[in-house]
Amino acid sequence: NAGVTQTPKFQVLKTGQSMTLQCAQDMNHNSMYWYRQDPGMGLRLIYYSASEGTTDKGEVPNGYNVSRLNKREFSLRLESAAPSQTSVYFCASSGDRGQSGELFFGEGSRLTVL
Amino acid sequence: AQSVTQLGSHVSVSEGALVLLRCNYSSSVPPYLFWYVQYPNQGLQLLLKYTSAATLVKGINGFEAEFKKSETSFHLTKPSAHMSDAAEYFCAVSALRSGTYKYIFGTGTRLKVLA
Numbered sequence: 001n002a003g004v005t006q007t008p009k010f011q012v013l014k015t016g017q018s019m020t021l022q023c024a025q026d027m028n029h030n031s032m033y034w035y036r037q038d039p040g041m042g043l044r045l046i047y048y049s050a051s052e053g054t055t056d057k058g059e060v061p062n063g064y065n066v067s068r069l070n071k072r073e074f075s076l077r078l079e080s081a082a083p084s085q086t087s088v089y090f091c092a093s094s095g096d097r098g099q100s101g102e103l104f105f106g107e108g109s110r111l112t113v114l
Numbered sequence: 115a116q117s118v119t120q121l122g123s124h125v126s127v128s129e130g131a132l133v134l135l136r137c138n139y140s141s142s143v144p145p146y147l148f149w150y151v152q153y154p155n156q157g158l159q160l161l162l163k164y165t166s167a168a169t170l171v172k173g174i175n176g177f178e179a180e181f182k183k184s185e186t187s188f189h190l191t192k193p194s195a196h197m198s199d200a201a202e203y204f205c206a207v208s209a210l211r212s213g214t215y216k217y218i219f220g221t222g223t224r225l226k227v228l229a
Contacts, residue, residue, distance in 0.1 A: 004157075033217075040123065042204060042221040043158075058216070090157055102148075103206075103217060105157035 002026050006091050006106035013081045013113045021076040021109050023091030031094040032074035033058075033103070034066060036087040043090065049074055081113045116141045116209035120220035128228045133177075133192040135223045137205030140186060146208035147188045148217070149179055153201045161203070164188060175199070200227045 004025045013019055025032065030051050035043040045058030049068040063085060065077045074093075078085055091106045121136040139145055146165050150158040162173025169181045175198075179190045188205060205220040 035219075040221060043219040045216060048216060092158075102160045102163065103150075103158070105159070107157045108155075 004091055004093055004104050004106040006089075006109050008109060009107065010110050011112070013078075013111065015082060015113060017081050018077065018079050019081065019111075020078075021089055021091070021111075022073070023075065023106060024073045025091075025093040025104070026072065027093060027095065027104065028071070029093035029095045029104070030071070032068065033092045033094070034064075034074070034076045035090045035092065036060065037090060037108075038087050046076065046089075078111075081111075083113045085111065086113045087111060116145065116207050116218050118205050118207050118218055118220040120203075120205050120223050122223055123221065124224050124226065126226040126228055127195045129197055130194050133190070133195045133199065133225065135190040135203050135205075135225065137179075137188045137190065137220060138186055139188060139205075139207050141207060141209065147179075147181060148206040148208070149173065149177070149188075149190050150204045150206060150219075151201050152204065152222075158204060161190070195225075195227045197227050197229065200225055 007022045033048045034046040037043050044060050047066040049055045052071045055066050067075045089109045092103045094101045094103050117140045119138045148163045149161040151161050152158045161177050162171045164171050164181045172178045177192045202222045202224045204222050206217050
């Protein structure tokens, strides 16, 4: 009964380093999303994937890349981390292409870029 | 374009008092509306959702929300606050963009419950 699993939960990077956040869901959902959460700004969509093999930009895609490896997995990569990318990142999934369906969230990955 | 506005980034109520968290939306088409709750160091979980079946929606933990089209509002209420309700609450609208529904979140309201 795992739902949406994100790794790692915590990470500290130096400016310019790269890393990948991993996300997997076991609910057979089509749609997957990456959000970032910053104080006072709510959740902002970075990238989403409506189905396996497709990805699209959200509100704040700059500095990020994604891969929808298969139906279960959707990874977020920071190629050259910047302090502005210090944030809490959430992966989410939805079962019916996002149409009125509930979003299921992971527990978050807290990233600090020094 | 769709948008969501949550009035009040912080709300404090006494234990046992009414909880009212405000959410207004704008949408050119009938929206799907949601309230999510986030407890410290956790992800968001669904409290309730409106999908046009009924204007008064009941959710978990005694919360409910009423969809008022004329006021473009979807306020969250609970008759009697409990200490365990202290959390951050997010209103969201499901919006159609480029052929795919995506979610737009409000900036959140942090609820504090006073003993």
